[in-house]
Amino acid sequence: MRGMFTMKTIRVLLADDHKLIRAGLVLVVQQQPDLQVVGEADDGRQAVEMVNSLKPDVAVMDIGMPNLNGIEAAQQITQSHPQTAVVMLSMHADEGYVLRALKAGARAYLLKDSATSDLVQAIRAVVEGKSFFSPAVSKVLLQDYLRKMRRTGAEDSYDLLSPREREVLQLVAEGKSNKEVANLLNLSVYTVETHRAKIMQKLNLKGVPELILYAVRKGIIS
Amino acid sequence: MSDSHLKREEGLPSTKVRLTLLFSFGGLLALMLVAGLQALDLARQLHAQEEQLRQAFLARTQPLLVLSSTICVYNDRMQEFLLSQDPQAEGLTGQVFSQLSGEINSTLKMFPQARQPEERALIESLQRLFTEQQGMLDPMFSWSPAERHRQARRLLQEKVVPEQARIHETSERIALWDAEQRGETDRQIFASFSSLQARQSSLFALSLAAGFALSLASAFYLLHLEREGQRRYKELARSRSQLEELSARLVDAQESERRSISRELHDEVGQSLGALLVEVGRLSATLPPAEPQIKEHVDKIKTVAETAVQTVRNIALLLRPSMLDDLGLIAALEWQGREVSRRSDLEVEIQSSQVSEKLPDEYQICIYRLVQEALNNAERHSSAKNAKVVVEQTADQILVSVSDDGRGFDSQRIRGLGILGMEERVRRLGGTFAIDSKPGSGTTVRAAFPLLKLTP
Numbered sequence A: 001m002r003g004m005f006t007m008k009t010i011r012v013l014l015a016d017d018h019k020l021i022r023a024g025l026v027l028v029v030q031q032q033p034d035l036q037v038v039g040e041a042d043d044g045r046q047a048v049e050m051v052n053s054l055k056p057d058v059a060v061m062d063i064g065m066p067n068l069n070g071i072e073a074a075q076q077i078t079q080s081h082p083q084t085a086v087v088m089l090s091m092h093a094d095e096g097y098v099l100r101a102l103k104a105g106a107r108a109y110l111l112k113d114s115a116t117s118d119l120v121q122a123i124r125a126v127v128e129g130k131s132f133f134s135p136a137v138s139k140v141l142l143q144d145y146l147r148k149m150r151r152t153g154a155e156d157s158y159d160l161l162s163p164r165e166r167e168v169l170q171l172v173a174e175g176k177s178n179k180e181v182a183n184l185l186n187l188s189v190y191t192v193e194t195h196r197a198k199i200m201q202k203l204n205l206k207g208v209p210e211l212i213l214y215a216v217r218k219g220i221i222s
Numbered sequence B: 001m002s003d004s005h006l007k008r009e010e011g012l013p014s015t016k017v018r019l020t021l022l023f024s025f026g027g028l029l030a031l032m033l034v035a036g037l038q039a040l041d042l043a044r045q046l047h048a049q050e051e052q053l054r055q056a057f058l059a060r061t062q063p064l065l066v067l068s069s070t071i072c073v074y075n076d077r078m079q080e081f082l083l084s085q086d087p088q089a090e091g092l093t094g095q096v097f098s099q100l101s102g103e104i105n106s107t108l109k110m111f112p113q114a115r116q117p118e119e120r121a122l123i124e125s126l127q128r129l130f131t132e133q134q135g136m137l138d139p140m141f142s143w144s145p146a147e148r149h150r151q152a153r154r155l156l157q158e159k160v161v162p163e164q165a166r167i168h169e170t171s172e173r174i175a176l177w178d179a180e181q182r183g184e185t186d187r188q189i190f191a192s193f194s195s196l197q198a199r200q201s202s203l204f205a206l207s208l209a210a211g212f213a214l215s216l217a218s219a220f221y222l223l224h225l226e227r228e229g230q231r232r233y234k235e236l237a238r239s240r241s242q243l244e245e246l247s248a249r250l251v252d253a254q255e256s257e258r259r260s261i262s263r264e265l266h267d268e269v270g271q272s273l274g275a276l277l278v279e280v281g282r283l284s285a286t287l288p289p290a291e292p293q294i295k296e297h298v299d300k301i302k303t304v305a306e307t308a309v310q311t312v313r314n315i316a317l318l319l320r321p322s323m324l325d326d327l328g329l330i331a332a333l334e335w336q337g338r339e340v341s342r343r344s345d346l347e348v349e350i351q352s353s354q355v356s357e358k359l360p361d362e363y364q365i366c367i368y369r370l371v372q373e374a375l376n377n378a379e380r381h382s383s384a385k386n387a388k389v390v391v392e393q394t395a396d397q398i399l400v401s402v403s404d405d406g407r408g409f410d411s412q413r414i415r416g417l418g419i420l421g422m423e424e425r426v427r428r429l430g431g432t433f434a435i436d437s438k439p440g441s442g443t444t445v446r447a448a449f450p451l452l453k454l455t456p
Helices: A019-030 A044-054 A070-080 A095-103 A112-127 A135-152 A163-173 A178-185 A189-203 A208-218 B002-010 B015-083 B094-110 B117-142 B145-285 B292-319 B322-326 B329-343 B361-381 B417-428
Strands: A010-015 A035-041 A058-062 A085-090 A108-111 B347-353 B386-393 B397-404 B432-437 B443-450
Touching: A010 A019, A010 A044, A010 A112, A019 A035, A019 A112, A019 B145, A035 A044, A044 A058, A044 A070, A058 A070, A058 A112, A070 A085, A070 A095, A085 A095, A085 A112, A095 A108, A095 A135, A095 A208, A095 B322, A095 B329, A108 A112, A108 A135, A112 A135, A112 B145, A135 A208, A135 B329, A135 B347, A163 A178, A163 A189, A163 A208, A178 A189, A189 A208, B015 B094, B015 B117, B015 B145, B094 B117, B117 B145, B145 B292, B145 B417, B322 B329, B322 B361, B329 B347, B329 B361, B329 B386, B361 B386, B361 B397, B361 B417, B361 B443, B417 B432, B417 B443
Parallel strands: A010 A035, A010 A058, A058 A085, A085 A108, B347 B386
Antiparallel strands: B386 B397, B397 B443, B432 B443
């Protein structure tokens, strides 16, 4: 008997205080057969409550919301519901916001300008544990980085990494855990940890969010 | 006239007052000068008068004394003549006697008209004495020496000696009269001196009174001016504080207006434009591929909408960066730094130490605007290549500094409105503000704010 091929429905929560924008995004999501909008929120507090009650797979959050802004809401959500992936929406393609969003646990950062075209891609990426950044964001981050290198005459520390370290860097930036990296590269977890520490040191990075940001700048991930 | 009117309004001495003062002081000086000159003149007059009186006195008494003593001498000679054995040998001839009498007569004739009865009486008695003596002597010349010898004792006793006594008496009277005259003269001199002194004293008293009145008036005027000055100063201080308050309120109003406009732009216009973009995106996605012309138009709409969104966003961010509210001061400053670095040749670095993400809004916005202004100036005027912003928070204050390696400027002379505005805002929060800049050696803007209580 031909069984019903049930695709896993990805349950999505949309939070944005701009109703018109939100309506547009809802339509975009609903057009995808495997995506389902399970709730809409007007502000950060409502978003957190809805995540608590609805437990969606993905929460799409605007940064600039009243009552509790998107970043703080994301922080709360990722801490209390680690299985819910957060996609950040913002008007700003600026590393300050991106870094903050990453630190709060978001895995994707989209510009509102291109949200309609990027959203579906972003949702699918974060569900698979990957990260996603609007192309414009990557572009700005890269430009800023290059300009600074050029002006301050600093060396591109990427050249200091060994090939193995570069592999580790990419995988970590993509969101893989140490165990997953070890499996993929046929290394022990211990070796992976050592490589990670080395990478952080050579590139002068303080944490994973900074590492991800660096990777985005360099175009290692998108 | 408008000039003096202005001066009166300002409380400054007008021309009238100035002239009054000039004339009063001038008059006082003139008065004192006149008094001095008059004193000198009167002293001279007094001296002359005294001299005159003395001369008159001498003219009166001297001749009398001379006369009386000459008559006495005559009498003495007469006695000698009577008693001597050989008058010829002793030089007591008729010639000698006639010479003496001649002298006496001429002296008598030379006398000025006697004005006082006393004087006249004295002269008359002298004259009488003399005449008597002459009468006695004349017959003696015709006597023989024996006759003379016989008559001598008798004459001496009866006539000559009494005569001598009378002469002495008269001499004494003359002396007395002389003393009286001298006393009279002294009195006159004293009286004239007294009147001079009185006049002089009154003149000096007048000068003193005038001087006193003038200084009193000046003192009062001075006090008045001082009071005016105080009043003006208080007024000025009050105006200044009113001005400061006004400017502070203007700044507050400006910031809150900016905030509300920014929010409106974001919420109303931004939202509409965003929705527009969304719809255009969907339209573009649902376009039939066989209509390239429509796609062209839709793409154009998309571009215009995107530009509009960018523009509105930039305006809103310029008015009030949402980062200040969302991510805190340092994140906002870092964004500012990156924006400046992106759009100009200036590379901005932000350094911070212990700065709270939840500073009171008025501090945040003040520091933000300060850095914004400083970076704008560096970008526009100084051709700097690098700028560094340092924000440090300690237990009781926040320190901010913005330094660049640009051209620098003479911070003593050039104070633009932007800089004044910065300074005013910093001072209003109780902070200190300083600019170090010299042409050719970059610029550093520094501010320090005391934090009264910290929200951890």
